Amino acid sequence: MSNEIIDWILKNRWKTAGKYLVLRAFGIYDERFNEGVKLRLQNVINKTLTNWFSSDNLNEHTKKVIKEFNFPDDFEAFAGWLEYLKEKNVSLDLQSWAIDEFGKRWIVVGGHILNGIHKRKSNSNSIENYWPKNIFEPKSQIAITHALWFIISSNGEIWTKWQRMLKKMLCQAIRPLYYGSHTARNVAKNLSEHMLIFILSFVNMPDDEFNENENSSEKVKKIKLMLELISNNILFPYVRITEILEPQIWDEESSGQRQYVNKEFYLINKYLENITKEPINIDFHGKKLTLNLSSGRTCNN
Numbered sequence: 565m566s567n568e569i570i571d572w573i574l575k576n577r578w579k580t581a582g583k584y585l586v587l588r589a590f591g592i593y594d595e596r597f598n599e600g601v602k603l604r605l606q607n608v609i610n611k612t613l614t615n616w617f618s619s620d621n622l623n624e625h626t627k628k629v630i631k632e633f634n635f636p637d638d639f640e641a642f643a644g645w646l647e648y649l650k651e652k653n654v655s656l657d658l659q660s661w662a663i664d665e666f667g668k669r670w671i672v673v674g675g676h677i678l679n680g681i682h683k684r685k686s687n688s689n690s691i692e693n694y695w696p697k698n699i700f701e702p703k704s705q706i707a708i709t710h711a712l713w714f715i716i717s718s719n720g721e722i723w724t725k726w727q728r729m730l731k732k733m734l735c736q737a738i739r740p741l742y743y744g745s746h747t748a749r750n751v752a753k754n755l756s757e758h759m760l761i762f763i764l765s766f767v768n769m770p771d772d773e774f775n776e777n778e779n780s781s782e783k784v785k786k787i788k789l790m791l792e793l794i795s796n797n798i799l800f801p802y803v804r805i806t807e808i809l810e811p812q813i814w815d816e817e818s819s820g821q822r823q824y825v826n827k828e829f830y831l832i833n834k835y836l837e838n839i840t841k842e843p844i845n846i847d848f849h850g851k852k853l854t855l856n857l858s859s860g861r862t863c864n865n
Contacts, residue, residue, distance in 0.1 A: 567604075570585065571608060573585060575612070586609055586613075587638070588605065589609050590606065590609070590645045591638075591644055592644075592703055592704070609645075610648060613645055619659065630662070630668075630669050631669060635670075636694070636695065639707035639711060640704055641703075642707065642710070643707040644703050647703070663714055664719055666711075666718075667714045667719075667722040668718075670726070671722065671726055673711075676694060678737055696708070698827075699831055700831075705765065708762055709765040711762070712762055716782075717783065723786060730790060731793060734793055738759070739752070739801070742802075752802075753806065756802040757802075757828035759794060759798070760802075761835070763790045764835035764839070766787050767835050767838040
């Protein structure tokens with residue numbers, strides 16, 4: 565295939581062949597893909613994507629492309645492209661319109677997850693496809709971090725919609741599962757870990773995202789609000805069931821083996837070790853709780 569044909573496919577057949585090429589070039593695939601072909605694909609696709617996402621004005625084609633992004637595969641491929649740019653020492657400043665469009669898309673993904681939770685109650689496997697197969701895969705973690713960044717960086721209307729959806733997801737979908745059958749409680753635990761990883765992934769963001777300026781202050785407030793929603797709705801039942809299913813959490817000698825027991829749980833603890841500041845006081849259903857986090861990144865007020 566010539567470079568011209570590849571470019572034409574990306575622009576005119578994005579939903580089918582175009583997306584497939586991007587996934588093969590930057591997504592998570594096995595190593596059997598010819599390395600020479602992959603490098604050529606990356607070179608051509610990089611030029612096209614750079615033109616799409618660096619435009620100062622809203623591009624209808626790019627807007628359509630973002631609307632068709634699925635999680636995790638497409639977000640992982642996008643993360644792979646960003647890593648490709650990083651390796652080439654190329655910086656990409658996403659315009660506000662692109663950030664907002666990605667924020668809108670993540671809300672749609674959240675809606676799919678929420679609907680999947682309701683279907684899962686009927687013994688469906690609807691939610692399993694909305695989470696990375698291997699959370700230790702770097703592209704998966706970068707994809708999750710960018711999804712969070714899109715949400716906290718989007719305009720007020722998008723944030724309000726996400727906040728409303730998150731409350732619904734935690735209060736009406738996940739929390740009731742903790743009071744159901746053994747299977748339901750396990751589903752609740754898995755979903756809680758997904759939410760915690762999503763929100764705590766801010767530790768992967770560059771330090772300059774949290775400098776003391778107005779935009780950074782707003783991002784920090786949003787993160788704290790999401791953590792507060794977690795602590796007030798699902799944190800207590802999550803900790804209780806985790807103590808039962810993962811008794812080794814209080815065993816210091818087994819800390820190095822946690823990743824083999826529960827990858828998500830291990831990653832949550834790894835993220836928590838990078839957060840800190842002074843003890844955090846939480847009002848949990850009338851009870852005053854104090855969280856002492858280890859030293860690491862500081863989230864300024």
